[in-house]
Amino acid sequence: MGIPRQKVDERLRVAGIEEFGGAVGALEVPNPRTLREREVLIAVKTAGVGNWDDIVRAGDWDVGRTPPMALGVEAAGVVAAVGAEVEDWSVGDEVLTHPVPLVDQGTWAPWLIAEAALLAPKPADVSWERAGAFPVPALTAIQVLDESLRLTPGEQLLVNGAGSVTGGLIVAFASLRGIHVLATAGAASRERVIRAGAGTVIDHHDPDWAAQVLEATAGRGVDAAANAARGGTASALAAVRDGGRLATITSDPPDAERGVRIASVYVRPDAAQLEVASQALAGGRLEFELGASFPLSQADAALARAVAGRGGAVVLDAVSD
Numbered sequence: 001m002g003i004p005r006q007k008v009d010e011r012l013r014v015a016g017i018e019e020f021g022g023a024v025g026a027l028e029v030p031n032p033r034t035l036r037e038r039e040v041l042i043a044v045k046t047a048g049v050g051n052w053d054d055i056v057r058a059g060d061w062d063v064g065r066t067p068p069m070a071l072g073v074e075a076a077g078v079v080a081a082v083g084a085e086v087e088d089w090s091v092g093d094e095v096l097t098h099p100v101p102l103v104d105q106g107t108w109a110p111w112l113i114a115e116a117a118l119l120a121p122k123p124a125d126v127s128w129e130r131a132g133a134f135p136v137p138a139l140t141a142i143q144v145l146d147e148s149l150r151l152t153p154g155e156q157l158l159v160n161g162a163g164s165v166t167g168g169l170i171v172a173f174a175s176l177r178g179i180h181v182l183a184t185a186g187a188a189s190r191e192r193v194i195r196a197g198a199g200t201v202i203d204h205h206d207p208d209w210a211a212q213v214l215e216a217t218a219g220r221g222v223d224a225a226a227n228a229a230r231g232g233t234a235s236a237l238a239a240v241r242d243g244g245r246l247a248t249i250t251s252d253p254p255d256a257e258r259g260v261r262i263a264s265v266y267v268r269p270d271a272a273q274l275e276v277a278s279q280a281l282a283g284g285r286l287e288f289e290l291g292a293s294f295p296l297s298q299a300d301a302a303l304a305r306a307v308a309g310r311g312g313a314v315v316l317d318a319v320s321d
């Protein structure tokens with residue numbers, strides 16, 4: 001099956017940039033090209049918006065395409081056509097994806113061409129809004145925990161910036177794995193972070209919050225810390241025990257000290273991880289809050305909301321409807 005007839009316009013209206021560093025606005029791009037081997041065409045239902053999209057906009061994250069282009073690196077939607085040698089997906093399948101490197105346009109578009117290998121099935125009881133905003137923060141959280149920190153039972157984890165979308169998911173996935181989590185969060189996020197599974201929540205507005213973590217760990221410090229607060233990695237380091245581990249997702253790693261291993265984590269696509277993560281989202285087992293949804297025509301406002309970081313995931317809704 002090809003593209004439904006009523007969806008075929010001469011040009012495709014997307015939200016993106018004319019040049020790196022330029023403002024986000026409506027763009028017209030050619031309709032999706034013919035699919036190549038192992039590619040899938042997705043009718044995008046929802047597409048997530050994060051401050052990482054501003055990094056793409058600035059030209060500081062190479063996602064494999066150059067402008068003019070639709071922005072967006074995560075989406076949920078319905079398979080509308082499959083290329084040759086696609087065996088795992090059929091027209092009508094509901095999927096989510098972090099499709100980087102982009103093979104055509106970004107996800108802020110009614111149609112997306114993605115590599116079939118980068119899709120995961122959308123669980124039926126996960127809403128389109130949550131599914132579209134889930135791939136990047138979820139994969140980041142999983143990769144911090146399972147590939148960088150590799151916690152073992154009984155270890156204590158600090159999540160600095162647990163009020164953020166990604167930090168909240170680090171707390172939630174760690175809690176599901178039975179790890180004891182200490183977290184920093186402001187008053188507005190405190191209850192959500194506790195629901196995500198944090199045993200101890202310390203207000204990051206206290207300049208001495210790292211000292212409170214030391215106090216809560218009998219002066220020893222946590223075995224491992226994940227930093228999801230912009231500019232917060234050095235403070236998180238102060239709360240880690242000698243010889244512990246620190247993973248940061250905010251590109252501000254300090255110099256190592258006291259034998260603490262410090263790693264910067266940059267999200268990458270992994271369909272198997274995304275499938276397992278989205279199964280945890282199904283059935284309400286995972287705390288993951290939406291902050292705001294916008295129509296595709298207001299992608300600029302959606303990005304401004306995400307960059308402002310007021311908590312909760314941001315999503316473009318009803319993109320191809």
Ligand SMILES: NC(=O)c1ccc[n+]([C@@H]2O[C@H](COP(=O)([O-])OP(=O)(O)OC[C@H]3O[C@@H](n4cnc5c(N)ncnc54)[C@H](OP(=O)(O)O)[C@@H]3O)[C@@H](O)[C@H]2O)c1
Nearest residue numbers: 161163164165166185186189204229249266267309310311
């Ligand atoms: N490396 C990667 O692959 C990767 C992937 C995803 C995200 N990131 C980065 O990770 C960071 C978080 O992204 P996000 O979208 O999840 O964030 P977000 O949801 O926009 O986070 C905003 C929240 O962080 C909390 N916060 C703000 N300043 C803080 C501070 N100084 N200390 C502790 N918490 C603070 C606030 O909550 P409360 O004050 O209410 O607690 C705020 O509501 C961003 O820098 C983003 O670019 C990197």
